[in-house]
Amino acid sequence: MTTLVREPRKPASLRPVAATPHPRPLRLLRHSLALTKRSLIKTWRTPEALIDVSLQPVLFLVIFVYVFGGAVAGSTHDYLQFLLPGILAQTIATGCIAIGVNLNTDLEKGIFDRFRSLPVPRSAPLLGAVLGDIVRYAIVTVVTVGFGYILGFRITTDPLSALAGGLLAILFALCLSWLPVFVAMKVRTPGAVQGLMFALIMPLSFASNVFVGTGTLPGWMQGFVKVNPLTHLVGAVRGLFLGTPLENHVWWTLAWCAGFVVVFMPLALRAYRKKV
Structure with missing residues (x-):
């Protein structure tokens, strides 16, 4: 009679772990929104972190309108009408830098190591932060x-156009955010993120139509200004706020938004997976 010998059961720690399937879109969205709530609570508890997006546009409007308005446009009111959409675009672009600094700080503190130990998709923390x-x-x-x-x-168009201008600016910022997120995954310190991003954003801000019309700039600079993403955003917001010719600024802005997401979102997620 043959005796069956049962093979000893392996401890749980030695058993092979089944491969985790790719996260489903709904699961990814659910966890991303949960981490979005965490980000909002963090912002609510540290209101001083909002100084760059609340105080900076106020200071820029006052300084540029009343110091340069008379010289540039001959009238502070006329310059205010011209300048405000540009200040909105510039401030919303520089405001993106904070997400890179914050993510890099979280990496240094080991917060993302805790996220890795949780049953959430790997990309959810970045999506939630954005x-x-x-x-x-x-x-x-x-x-x-x-x-x-x-x-x-004063906005001289209708409320729907004004709302569209504001939403377009917010969409541009959300898409541009993937650039500082990618930088945060590649450099070592929050200071390096801030320095590198300012070096990228400042030329875009000043070599554009934010402060002066494109036609007043040197010819060699106008070629860059005309393809500058901030130039198209400002042109689109001015058209939606003030009724100036929209031309193709809205479509170019949407194209730039798509480009930022298509290029920098995969790069940021890939760098994040390697980092953590």
């Missing part, structure tokens, strides 16, 4: 337009 910054960009838009109205700025 979506959580929508509040910052909404604050920039409201503060800039609201304070502009106090100074005398």
Whole structure:
């Protein structure tokens, strides 16, 4: 009679772990929104982190309108009408830098190591952080337009067009955010993120139509200005706020938004997986 010998059961720690399937879109969205809520709570508890998106547009409007308005446009009111959409675009672009600094700081503190130990998709923390910054960009838009109205700025189109201009600026910021997220995954310190991103954003801000018309700039610079993503964003917002010719600025802005996501989102996610 043959005796069956049962093979000893392996401890759980030595058993092969089944491969985790790719996260389903709904599961990824659910966890990303949960981490978005975490980001919003963090922002709510540290309101000083909103200084760059609440105080900066106020200072820029006052300084540029009343110091340079008379010299540039001959009238502070006329310059305010011209400048405000540009200040909105510039501030919303520089406001993206904070997400890179914050993510790099979280990496240094080991917070993402805790996320890795949780049963959440690997990309959910980055998606949650980007979506959580929508509040910052909404604050920039409201503060800039609201304070502009106090100074005398007036939207000359209809409310629907004005809303579309604000939403387009917020969408641009959300898409551009993937650039500082990618930088945060590649450099070592938060200071390096801030320095590198300012070096990238400042030329885009000043070599554009934010402060002066494109036609007043040197010919050799105009070629860059005409393809500058901020130039198209400012042109689109001016058209939607003030009724100036839209031309193809809205389509170019949407194309730039798609480009930022298509290029920098995969790069950021890939660098994040290697980092953690």
